[in-house]
Amino acid sequence: MSTSAVIIFAVCITFVSSFDPTVHPANPFNAVADAETLGAAFQLQYAGEVTIINLLTKRAIKQRLNITKAYNELYNRDLMADLHEKFHGELDYAIASLMSPVLDYYAKEIHYAVAGWGTTEDILIEILTILNNNEMKALATRYEQLYGRSLKSDVEDDTSGNFQVLLSMMINGERSEAAYNEQQCFADNKAIFEKREALMKTEKWVIVTYEKKYKDFGITVAEVLGTRSYNHLKVCFNKYRASYGEHFEDHVIGVFSKFWSKNLKKTLLAIAHVVHTKFGYLAKRLYDSMDPKNMNYRTLTRIIVSRSGVDLGGIKKEFELMYSTKLETMVAHWTSGNYQKFLLSLVQN
Template identity: 35%
Template structure:
């Protein structure tokens, strides 16, 4: 039974709205406002002396003996984040005032509950997930262009469907004991391992690892690696890796060695929020001693390098409000930089697609269709080629329908001969706490077959069962 189906045995969940198709970051990316006294896990410590573009942060989070870096290095407000008040809410001027689009005060900003989780009676001491983008979309009058274009658009009030939600109640010591029993002695109880790890969030898995080392003096990841093998081992290690470090490793491996996997760069850099990009950058520097921006620039070239550099700044507007007049101006600028001139001014496309908010970009694309009578995706295909074309089209697709983008990534990883297991694992693990339910629905809508059937036909053994566990189907 899938968690989002709210069947028997699952507590009733209330999922917040998905604004501007920029889905909420998983809890392991943390709250930009650290909670005093709480040792959040999974964040790298800043390098001695700091690096260019990395703010100095106060020390004060205890070092975790589990081996994961401590949670330090949050971007300060100078990098574009709204200042935080004493209660953890955005400052009064940080978000646009839209009385007709926001719910009454009692249902607006989520309360910073003692329990730590948005739902249920979770144990005290866990942090509240930061879900700024969980507020209803600002109501705006439909323009002529919005009426003209409606293909592949996610409804404004669409709700995300995570397939992995915080376990409630949650006892990390009990889970650690279950895992210890599953790996102790001769043989391994893979079913128990899958049932525990595929039904906990990334933050909860790190809690279990912390308690495992506390109770038994052994590293949980090392034990899992010694008891499993192959793709099943790879999947378990991915599940046990803090998300910022997981993304940092995927990016590093994509640009290390001979050749570059541009598809990984596009998938990660084009889909992350500002906060996620900045946390990933700090994890990358802590792990590899270099700046992500420098490595991206050193391994890419031309206009694709400029696009990756712009995205690595993590400085996209995250304003909920849509300015229709500016959308028309940007649409005209894109038209003049592309179809109405000989050659293409790539810098205009770079500036607009890397700096405007997702809701604003959607309005720009609608205006472009009204001006030209055809889709901006067709214009990009005609004006660009290679990796830059793929990246720009990916941004367009993510703005309109992010679940469809990831559904296509999953389909590509399994179609034809062989399986791109690394891509399959990356999407399944990273999207399970955000919108894997939406991705599964979109997969079936586009390809006429369920994601479950493709996984069952393309994978085998405990690897297959664990992937189905992330879908809530094992």
């Protein structure tokens, strides 16, 4: 079995519990016939683009890889290079993303986020928050295969403080797989509440004491949210409210947001959102990406492409519940041309 096939197989296995794709394997399927269709489409202009989009968006990733192999052998050319020459802008990025197995795609996105000047933290937060331990370990392995550097080292080199500590915990796969531990939950909630109260009572002018308590509190919250299972945290959030009369997100994360870095706050809130509903978190990311004042085509493309073969069906349902409109309706409104056709072909069952 090829490396790519192993990767795809691993991703399918880890995502099986929430499997609700919008893109399914074509049946019947003939890789050579599809390669010939692509070869003819490259000779056309606009109509050729539509043909390529309609074909590739209606094939599963294993089938796309088989088509790539058939095309390269049939024409003695590189399909990815020909696609890059055919498409431009957002559509070029979208097509290239579609042709990558999910782990390869995520590895490339993280590398993009940490390479060059600055770091695109939202990409790191999104990808690292939604993966479980097995997926994280597979991603770390694939990242090192592609770039010859460890995922952890590259992320740590471009982040700092408790934000870095939290991401490192997640990359290490330190999150427990246990469903729920009552004693651990009680201890976590008690520790967080008591350290929060101690911090609130400390005079800010006592700088050394205040900074020590503040740092200690941040580490405690990061450790709990970065290492406990999502099922465990969901119960603990409910018990925190029952015990202290406050929502965990507001009482713990919200109150101290002005003291913590914006990226630490974003990560903690992302984890809390995924704890309640991963579909809801990704639905919000999609909705926010279509802000007319600040369209984020990369995020819009990444989520739709990467989840279309996994659970985009569930995300679509949550999107409609949250925003009282269909995902495809918003995509159609805020995009245009063949890029719109590409996204809608993936979104619609």
